[in-house]
Amino acid sequence: MAFMRYYRGLPQGETTVEEFRAWLSQFDADGDGRISREELEEALRSVNLWFAWWKAREAMRAVDANRNGAVDADEMGRLYAFAYKHLHIKMSQLEE
């Protein structure tokens, strides 16, 4: 990445799946409405999560039900649940 990008954080407090989806959409670099592993890694990196590369890979493994290498719209709920359960962060803590 040749330049710094600034992303908005998640809203304060409990984040709904819609808010989570809206937050993630800013990382959808190619605008295809899906989140690839690379785009997810960028999202995790933006909230200063350690081991973003590894966590993005683990998330894709758990969430990408149809194995097309991207989180599709109908897999977004799975990603939301995964982030809560396995990334050991509260959504409200993503705000920075």
Ligand SMILES: [Ca+2]
């Ligand atoms: Ca998929």
